[in-house]
Amino acid sequence: MTIGFILLLVTGALILFGAGQRVLDRLRLSDRAAILFIVLIIAGGFVPDIAVTDRFAFNLGGALIPLALCAYLWIRADTALERVRCLVAAAVSAVTIFALGRALPADPDALPIDPGWAYGIAAGLIAYVFGRSRRGAFIAGTLGVMLSDTANWLYARSMGADQRLVLGGAGGYDVIVIAGLLAVLLSELIGELLERIKRGRRKPTREFVNGDFVRREQP
Amino acid sequence: MTARRARSAALLLAALVLMPLCAAPARAETDGDCLYTLLGPDGAMLTQRGGRMYVGDEYIAGNDMWYRVVSVDDAAQTAAAEYLGSAPEADVPAFSALAEGGKDGDGKKLIAMYSTHSDESYVPEDGTASKWKGAGIYDVGDSLKKALEARGIEAVYSRETFLPHDADAYNRSRRTAEELMKQGPDALLDIHRDAVPAEQYETEVDGEDISKVRLFVGRNNQNAAENKAFARQIKAEADRMYPGLIKDIFIGKGNYNQELYPHALLLEFGTHEIEKEKAMEAADYVADVLDSVLYGASAKAEGAKGTRGGDVARGIGWAVGLAVLAAAAYALISTGSLKAAWQKLGRAASEVSGGLFGKGRK
Numbered sequence: 001m002t003i004g005f006i007l008l009l010v011t012g013a014l015i016l017f018g019a020g021q022r023v024l025d026r027l028r029l030s031d032r033a034a035i036l037f038i039v040l041i042i043a044g045g046f047v048p049d050i051a052v053t054d055r056f057a058f059n060l061g062g063a064l065i066p067l068a069l070c071a072y073l074w075i076r077a078d079t080a081l082e083r084v085r086c087l088v089a090a091a092v093s094a095v096t097i098f099a100l101g102r103a104l105p106a107d108p109d110a111l112p113i114d115p116g117w118a119y120g121i122a123a124g125l126i127a128y129v130f131g132r133s134r135r136g137a138f139i140a141g142t143l144g145v146m147l148s149d150t151a152n153w154l155y156a157r158s159m160g161a162d163q164r165l166v167l168g169g170a171g172g173y174d175v176i177v178i179a180g181l182l183a184v185l186l187s188e189l190i191g192e193l194l195e196r197i198k199r200g201r202r203k204p205t206r207e208f209v210n211g212d213f214v215r216r217e218q219p
Numbered sequence: 220m221t222a223r224r225a226r227s228a229a230l231l232l233a234a235l236v237l238m239p240l241c242a243a244p245a246r247a248e249t250d251g252d253c254l255y256t257l258l259g260p261d262g263a264m265l266t267q268r269g270g271r272m273y274v275g276d277e278y279i280a281g282n283d284m285w286y287r288v289v290s291v292d293d294a295a296q297t298a299a300a301e302y303l304g305s306a307p308e309a310d311v312p313a314f315s316a317l318a319e320g321g322k323d324g325d326g327k328k329l330i331a332m333y334s335t336h337s338d339e340s341y342v343p344e345d346g347t348a349s350k351w352k353g354a355g356i357y358d359v360g361d362s363l364k365k366a367l368e369a370r371g372i373e374a375v376y377s378r379e380t381f382l383p384h385d386a387d388a389y390n391r392s393r394r395t396a397e398e399l400m401k402q403g404p405d406a407l408l409d410i411h412r413d414a415v416p417a418e419q420y421e422t423e424v425d426g427e428d429i430s431k432v433r434l435f436v437g438r439n440n441q442n443a444a445e446n447k448a449f450a451r452q453i454k455a456e457a458d459r460m461y462p463g464l465i466k467d468i469f470i471g472k473g474n475y476n477q478e479l480y481p482h483a484l485l486l487e488f489g490t491h492e493i494e495k496e497k498a499m500e501a502a503d504y505v506a507d508v509l510d511s512v513l514y515g516a517s518a519k520a521e522g523a524k525g526t527r528g529g530d531v532a533r534g535i536g537w538a539v540g541l542a543v544l545a546a547a548a549y550a551l552i553s554t555g556s557l558k559a560a561w562q563k564l565g566r567a568a569s570e571v572s573g574g575l576f577g578k579g580r581k
Contacts, residue, residue: 104386107270108475109471115390156351164380166398170390174390175387175393
């Protein structure tokens with residue numbers, strides 16, 4: 001591999017690292033945990049795919065680490081209701097993503113944005129509607145794509161194609177990771193926008209510190 | 220189990236069961252239904268494409284005339300282009316030091332290939348334009364693989380399928396592209412066929428009736444300059460070796476997984492209406508051209524194998540610039556004022572860089 005190739009690839013990885021760390025930081029993870037997860041996602045992407053059967057495999061960084069993060073966030077949810085909302089949002093996202101894949105034009109250039117981005121935006125909106133939760137958004141984005149991918153694989157096989165499923169095979173650049181991160185960003189953006197509209201020109205009463213909202217002390 | 224949990228579980232189950240029912244046929248662009256015509260400044264047809272055209276798309280015709288789309292009429296499925304002049308010559312490394320350092324010293328010759336649109340077929344032999352099993356495009360890919368191997372080049376052609384032919388196909392094939400990329404190939408090729416009338420792809424090379432080949436570059440990615448330069452190198456060499464083989468270069472909207480690799484390229488071998496045999500024969504000539512461009516002894520070949528410093532700088536600038544712009548837009552939208560956005564960006568930069576850049580929270 002040439003120096004130029006490496007420079008280009010490293011730049012992409014650094015941008016993913018910076019953006020990913022900032023997004024995961026919004027999930028009530030500590031700075032250190034956010035960095036650890038994004039490093040595991042990027043590094044795990046370089047590990048060869050793990051084959052479960054001849055026709056099904058998964059990637060460490062693109063599927064297993066995001067799934068583990070989903071499980072961690074789900075377990076740490078505050079209430080049972082939030083956990084249920086997360087799962088429902090993930091299921092609805094999966095159906096929406098699957099339907100979007102079939103309904104959108106086949107050529108990526110016919111869309112104003114990359115289809116993978118559209119999935120993240122859909123998951124973010126759905127998660128926000130279901131629970132106004134950043135954690136819910138991440139779970140809806142990542143799990144939604146995983147479930148949709150699995151359903152599509154089953155569909156292709158039912159149509160006679162000897163298709164192979166490699167969940168998260170593109171590692172940190174896989175649509176599973178991108179959709180999860182984008183969903184959080186969107187959820188955050190909607191939340192902040194609505195909050196700003198609500199409070200007008202008054203100063204915020206809460207601020208986001210170390211992955212959690214804390215009440216700002218009034219002067 | 221409480222009634223609420225039972226309802227949620229039922230909803231979840233229903234959603235998963237209903238998912239395959241959403242599998243209505245995607246808007247396939249494989250059979251010539253979506254056929255756009257590019258018109259030159261004089262109103263004459265320059266080319267057609269089995270897919271949409273957009274303002275900003277570029278077109279380098281077979282005679283190296285260079286055009287850019289300035290308007291699109293979706294109702295008429297036409298696009299108007301302005302003439303930009305003669306396409307710049309395919310260049311040798313601008314930063315020779317980088318290119319020198321970039322030469323692979325292991326002597327390994329490797330080209331990786333896959334076919335994102337795994338159903339693409341050729342009507343005359345395959346009977347249909349789209350096949351879910353045994354699609355004709357794999358015969359063309361196999362021909363290219365064999366032709367490359369006959370020239371001492373290791374060719375890896377993934378026969379994985381990425382069905383259906385829908386908006387998600389490139390996300391699915393990205394996983395295979397990423398896997399192939401790990402082997403460090405000299406080029407990563409996505410093998411396709413077009414969906415325009417056959418006569419546009421018919422040509423004669425060395426007295427043999429074969430299919431032309433279109434090179435397709437996605438312009439929305441950080442590697443676009445490098446991808447485009449690679450395509451121009453291939454066209455220039457093909458024009459010298461086998462005039463008429465390369466139909467043209469279309470530089471369209473989208474990324475087509477080309478953001479993954481600087482030497483990624485999409486090749487259209489003929490069209491759904493042309494005889495597959497002609498596309499398979501074209502593969503033999505394309506293998507010759509690739510061999511010459513990537514592994515030939517000329518300075519031009521060395522330039523293609525290395526990475527041009529100017530293109531690398533453009534690619535990095537593109538990626539970093541976009542990231543900074545996105546971060547600034549996000550900060551501005553979420554805070555509502557320039558001052559607060561600046562502070563937010565400063566805090567983020569400080570946290571990500573461990574205090575090296577930006578200003579941390581006091």
